[in-house]
Amino acid sequence: MLRPVVVGVDGSPESLAAADWAAGEALRRGLPLLLVHAWEGLPSDASSLPELEAPRHWARRILLGSMDRLHERHPQVRLGAEQIARPATDALVAAGAEGELLVLGSRAFSGLGGFMAGSVALTTVAHVTRPVILVRADRTAEDDHLPDGDGRPSTRTPYREVVVGVDTAHPCDELLAFALESAALRSAPLRVVHAWHVPYAQRAAVARMSAVARQAAELALEGMLRPWREKYPSVQIQERVEHARPSQLLLEASQGAGLLVVGRRVRPPGLGAHTGPVTHAVMHHVRCPVAVVPHE
Incomplete structure (x- = not known):
């Protein structure tokens, strides 16, 4: 059924x-x-x-x-x-x-x-065991598509890209599966965003670490996505790795997107339920629809 x-x-x-x-x-x-x-x-x-x-x-x-x-x-x-x-x-x-x-x-x-x-x-988002999508009151079907050649809203143009935020230290199959399926259904590209952040670091320290840290993050993301590229060959997957706070990077990356996909870790019974700081932030401030995918 x-x-x-x-x-x-x-x-x-x-x-x-x-x-x-x-x-x-x-x-x-x-x-x-x-x-x-x-x-x-x-x-x-x-x-x-x-x-x-x-x-x-x-x-x-x-x-x-x-x-x-x-x-x-x-x-x-x-x-x-x-x-x-x-x-x-x-x-x-x-x-x-x-x-x-x-x-x-x-x-x-x-x-x-x-x-x-x-x-x-x-x-509801904090307790539902299936993906939940939040949609703004002023969202229209035209907003899911790119503007036409004259810059006017249209439903006949290609879909806007799907954006997903990932953490290479905690790979999540449910999150990537939902994001890739959403992109495939729309024949839209998928932008995979990963933020690495050094809290409280001095500017000079960040500059010294940036090249090595960025390369490590890019390699980790490339390895994470390799099997998914094989599984969804029709989806154009674009990667973005930045030194930034995850919530700020997702807010920026989702501008102009048709859908933002983020995860929510399911807590064991008795510990309550919450969305997490990054998911909580994008739920409040991102303009496009936000999909929250629960995962272990």
Whole structure:
């Protein structure tokens, strides 16, 4: 049975943008799309209370309205919908675990060029066991493509590149597999970014170390990518190695990208869940969609 692309909808502009992006991704992957709306209803023995009719009506209207909109805009997508009477985070984590990936909307900062992930998105990302993609409220299909010859937005031009951040000291197959598959589905190049950073080092010390450290980092990255180049010969893989803080380098490298892919290490049960400082930073400030891939 095919795992669907799952998207959380609540009627907000950011969830509608996420639904549009998810529909495009479902088509690229040849998968169905499942819309999930969480409604914190009361137990079944209280379902006959008349005061619940209004919120129940609006909950259904949000889900049906989102379905009608997607049917009109993406008629080729196989659509399903599910309303879950649980808190939003619990509902999304449960639904996301059954999907190929989970897509969530994220609110744009006014005038700052980044976006912020609300508490629901942050908590969901930190707990879902499948890849999660965050999409800005103002994201359009044209934004995933390069501008045309006159510099105008278009959906007929090639896709923008996919960017992935890696750590050569901790190779991650899940991360590279998702990034390469995403690039292959788009016939887009993949830019693999690795940052090496010497904390608190003096400028002169960094200058002396830079040549040797850069060469070592480049060789390590080349070795990491060699088997993936053989597995995905159709994907043009470009490497970027810089002395920089990882979050800053990813913010810069993702400018003009169609998708940024980063990892999240899964913590053992009992230790809680978190996204990590680099992933947390890009989730808040990168303009393009951000895919967070959990891994061991």
